[in-house]
Amino acid sequence: MAKRQARFTPQEVTGDQRLLDHSPELWRDGFGDVARGLLASAVRCFAANGFHATTTRDICSAVGLSPAALYVHFPSKELVLYAIARTGHESALAEVRAAAAEPAADAAARVRAVMARFTAWHARHHVAARVCQYELTGLTPQHYDEIRELRHRTTEVFRDVVRRGVADGSFPATDVDRVVRSMLSLGIDLVRWYRLDGADSPEQIGAFYADLALRMLTAGAPSEGRPGGG
Amino acid sequence: MAKRQARFTPQEVTGDQRLLDHSPELWRDGFGDVARGLLASAVRCFAANGFHATTTRDICSAVGLSPAALYVHFPSKELVLYAIARTGHESALAEVRAAAAEPAADAAARVRAVMARFTAWHARHHVAARVCQYELTGLTPQHYDEIRELRHRTTEVFRDVVRRGVADGSFPATDVDRVVRSMLSLGIDLVRWYRLDGADSPEQIGAFYADLALRMLTAGAPSEGRPGGG
DNA sequence: GTCTATAAAAGGATAGAC
DNA sequence: GTCTATCCTTTTATAGAC
Numbered sequence: 001m002a003k004r005q006a007r008f009t010p011q012e013v014t015g016d017q018r019l020l021d022h023s024p025e026l027w028r029d030g031f032g033d034v035a036r037g038l039l040a041s042a043v044r045c046f047a048a049n050g051f052h053a054t055t056t057r058d059i060c061s062a063v064g065l066s067p068a069a070l071y072v073h074f075p076s077k078e079l080v081l082y083a084i085a086r087t088g089h090e091s092a093l094a095e096v097r098a099a100a101a102e103p104a105a106d107a108a109a110r111v112r113a114v115m116a117r118f119t120a121w122h123a124r125h126h127v128a129a130r131v132c133q134y135e136l137t138g139l140t141p142q143h144y145d146e147i148r149e150l151r152h153r154t155t156e157v158f159r160d161v162v163r164r165g166v167a168d169g170s171f172p173a174t175d176v177d178r179v180v181r182s183m184l185s186l187g188i189d190l191v192r193w194y195r196l197d198g199a200d201s202p203e204q205i206g207a208f209y210a211d212l213a214l215r216m217l218t219a220g221a222p223s224e225g226r227p228g229g230g
Numbered sequence: 231m232a233k234r235q236a237r238f239t240p241q242e243v244t245g246d247q248r249l250l251d252h253s254p255e256l257w258r259d260g261f262g263d264v265a266r267g268l269l270a271s272a273v274r275c276f277a278a279n280g281f282h283a284t285t286t287r288d289i290c291s292a293v294g295l296s297p298a299a300l301y302v303h304f305p306s307k308e309l310v311l312y313a314i315a316r317t318g319h320e321s322a323l324a325e326v327r328a329a330a331a332e333p334a335a336d337a338a339a340r341v342r343a344v345m346a347r348f349t350a351w352h353a354r355h356h357v358a359a360r361v362c363q364y365e366l367t368g369l370t371p372q373h374y375d376e377i378r379e380l381r382h383r384t385t386e387v388f389r390d391v392v393r394r395g396v397a398d399g400s401f402p403a404t405d406v407d408r409v410v411r412s413m414l415s416l417g418i419d420l421v422r423w424y425r426l427d428g429a430d431s432p433e434q435i436g437a438f439y440a441d442l443a444l445r446m447l448t449a450g451a452p453s454e455g456r457p458g459g460g
Numbered sequence: 461g462t463c464t465a466t467a468a469a470a471g472g473a474t475a476g477a478c
Numbered sequence: 479g480t481c482t483a484t485c486c487t488t489t490t491a492t493a494g495a496c
Contacts (some may be wrong), residue, residue, distance in 0.1 A: 005308075007367055007374065034461085052282030055489065069462055071491065078235075110236065134364055137280045138235055167367045175438075182442055185419035186412055193411065200408075205372075207407075212412055215449040216442050264479085285471060296481055301473065303479095 006049040006058070014062050018195050019044040023125045026087050035073040037063045039087075042080045046131045051081055051138035081135060081141045088125065088132035089150040095121045096157045107165030108214055114161050115213040118154075119187040120206030122194075129191040158183060162217065171217045183213045240288050248425050249274045253355045256317050262268040264460030265303040267293045269317075270430040272310045276361045281311055281368035311365060312373045318355065318362035319380040323352045326387045338444055344391050348384075349417040349437030352424075358423040388413060392447065401447045413443045 013019060021040040031039065041062040045054040056067045056077055074080045099117040104110040122129045136144055159181045165171040186209050194205070245247060252271040253441050261269065267344040271292040275284040286297045286307055304310045334340040352359045366374055386409045395401040424435070 005370070007371060031316065048367075050278055050282060053367065056491085057489085065461095066463055067490085068316035068464085068492080072461055078489070083283070137278075139237070140235075141237060164264065178438060179442075181420075181423065182416055184438070185416050188422075189419040190411075208408060212446050215445050219445040219449040228291070286473080287471080297472085298474080298482080299480055385478070394493095 006053040008048045010045075010058050010061050013044050013048045016044070016048065018197070019048055019127055021127065022054060022196060023128045026091055026125065026128060031083075031106050032073070034069075035067075038065075038070060038073055039080065043084055043131055045102070046081065046084070047127045051077075051131075051135040071155075072197075078138065078140060078143070081138050082140075084128060085132050085136065085139065085143070085147050086150070088128050089147055089154070091125070092118070092121050092129075092132075093150055093154045093157075096154055100157050100161055100180050107161065107168060107170035108218070110212055111165060111217065112162045112210040114158060115183055115187065116203075116206035116210040118158075118184075118206075119190065119209040120202040122187050122191050123200075123202035123205050124196075126191045126194045126196070133188055133191055143158070155180065155184065166219065174217065179216055182216060186212065236283040236288075237327070238278045240275075240291050242447040243274050243288070244292050246274075246278065247427070249277055249357055251357065252426060253358045256321055256355065256358060261313075262303070263297075264293075264299075266297075268300060268310065269314060273314055273358050273361055276311065276314070276365050277357045281307075281365040283359075288313050293303055300317045308370060308373070310369065311361070311368050314358065315362050315366065315369065315373070317379050318358050319377055319384070321355070322348070322351050322359075322362075323380055323384045323387075326384055330387050330391055337391065337398060337400035338448075340391045341395060341443055341447065344388060345413055345417065346433075346436035346440040348388075348414075348436075349420065349439040350432040352421050353430075353432035353435050354426075356424045356426070357420045359418075363418055363421060367458075385410065385414065395447065404447065409446055412446060416442065 027036040027039045042059045045058045099113040102113050231285040257266045272289045275288045332343050424440045
């Protein structure tokens, strides 16, 4: 019978405070006013129900337009997702590159800056980031490859700052790829549960995760026995 | 025009070695042979393209059945997803409970066991786990709530072993909820990238992540200056 | 640029034969 | 228990008026 039953109605999506668009600046450039509104609506819908469970009606009705209006601003639903994914990933990449370029006293400070800003970015933009991280199966293969390339560049920034710290003796020898994957996992997975009205601000959770990253890099492998405290 | 364009064709899904069903024992109980085959096929399809982009035809054609045959074994497509999600989450919960019940010398050994087995479970069952983690928006609200409850119980096992270690002085005082979330994030997020034909076996990645968990718990908060090595 | 109306296609689920 | 055929609904996208 029915083909789709999205878990959240358009009304629920529109009314959910946790799905508010906290990322208007992401769509600042290259989009008109209406297109920006459609992107913001699409982000909320995709984050709540997923790309394939969201209809063009859902996206448009939230901004008071008919489904046909979408096609004046975007050639297809897939290109709405692509616009979100590309803009988001470019923004995250710019963030970690800026962090890596900050003046830093040493390798630990560089890792701290990159991890803190990567994490804070995902926390601040957690609704858009959820789409960027978990809805990529909605992209065409070509667009997916483009996003993969942006993700690869972000990973490389992490690898560089960690490798530098290992090379100059700031950190003990370690499996750089495995630790970098762990750092990325921490920053990414928080978009599944983070809420802006929770206990931690994006900067606080960023600082905490930067601490964790340094603990992962600097502590020796704990023994099977008593590793720590009192 | 077309409603859906899944990124991977049924042939590609069937032929992808990385999506092989490494979890036949998950569907051991309570399902007939054909139902087990359908579950295994659905896991691959959902993992590759997502629940909503997968059709009943996709699921059935991979096991040589017509779309109508699915409804002899499951009342709806949603209940196929629910069967996968519930079975997977129950298995993961049993795993961490067994780990917490192992004889252990101290709190560190208990944390190590829980984290290692939780991680190894997700690595071994990474295809099914991807569905369990990222396709829950396809569930009805009632079924989603049931899965949430299972996830909550799993989280509680982690909280218990960490709290115990803080209480008996094995670990310095810390924000238990934040650290537990981080541990879960590491174990969960690996299903996005882990492959069984990669460098690490499930047990190896489990041991490595157990080390990371203990480092997160036992190291003092690194200062802004020189935190570590040479 | 937005609307109404609709084309074109596909999906979930069922009926009924075997 | 499986198949063929198909119903009914939904969906993406377009046509053409305003």
